[in-house]
Amino acid sequence: MHILFDQAELSYGPVVALKPLSLSLHEPRIGVIGLNGSGKTSFARLVNGLAKPTRGRVTLDGLDTVADEKAVIAVTGFIFQNPGHQIILPIIRDDIALGPLSRGLKGRDLEERVEAALARFGLTDLASRRPHELSGGQLQLAALAAVVVNRPKLILFDEPTNQLDLRNRARVKAAIEALEEQAIVISHDLDLVRDFSRVLVFHEGALAFDGAGVDAIARYREIAAC
Numbered sequence: 001m002h003i004l005f006d007q008a009e010l011s012y013g014p015v016v017a018l019k020p021l022s023l024s025l026h027e028p029r030i031g032v033i034g035l036n037g038s039g040k041t042s043f044a045r046l047v048n049g050l051a052k053p054t055r056g057r058v059t060l061d062g063l064d065t066v067a068d069e070k071a072v073i074a075v076t077g078f079i080f081q082n083p084g085h086q087i088i089l090p091i092i093r094d095d096i097a098l099g100p101l102s103r104g105l106k107g108r109d110l111e112e113r114v115e116a117a118l119a120r121f122g123l124t125d126l127a128s129r130r131p132h133e134l135s136g137g138q139l140q141l142a143a144l145a146a147v148v149v150n151r152p153k154l155i156l157f158d159e160p161t162n163q164l165d166l167r168n169r170a171r172v173k174a175a176i177e178a179l180e181e182q183a184i185v186i187s188h189d190l191d192l193v194r195d196f197s198r199v200l201v202f203h204e205g206a207l208a209f210d211g212a213g214v215d216a217i218a219r220y221r222e223i224a225a226c
């Protein structure tokens, strides 16, 4: 999708979380890095319309996140930092079915869609389990299955490897790399975005760098050292 920020700003009362930003993004993988409180989550929430710009506008393929809110929700998916907050039904398969079910899919069509999503992330044998019976990495993949089953064009990840060990980090990294969908990945785990062609560095609510992963990480290290 073509993501366009046109002087978009986000304030919470007197706090300017993101200063007016103009930006055009279309790459399949976009990384977002920066210090705590630098505006990364605010940026992501503006992209998927969870937050409305207090000034300016944000569009996805021409869809305005305010005027076309429902259409924007339909084409975007969000993976939270803690997948435990995302999976709400007691059984994994039922949770993955929830989105398509609420969009009117039924019977064999629903079953096939859910099984395909489970298979895509190697979760078929775990589908009858409860969330607490999965490892952190498996839970993150289940959250991803519950998002892709709705066929979004763009998926936003907010620190998807935050609580994971090295093996599960690698699994989630591989799953993100293999996605057909466009992805925006916010991360303090720099390995995750190192190979991305486009990585944004935020600092104090403004874009401090916009470029290839390796260069963005170098800039972020300079900022962090100050």
Ligand SMILES: Nc1ncnc2c1ncn2[C@@H]1O[C@H](COP(=O)(O)OP(=O)(O)OP(=O)(O)O)[C@@H](O)[C@H]1O
Residues within 6 Å of the ligand: 012, 015, 016, 017, 018, 034, 035, 036, 037, 038, 039, 040, 041, 042, 043
């Ligand atoms: N709901 C809110 N109300 C008031 N201020 C907020 C709110 N959400 C975020 N902020 C403030 O906006 C600024 C940017 O926050 P944001 O969550 O976008 O940063 P971040 O880069 O995602 O941080 P982190 O890495 O810690 O998740 C911070 O100063 C934060 O305190």
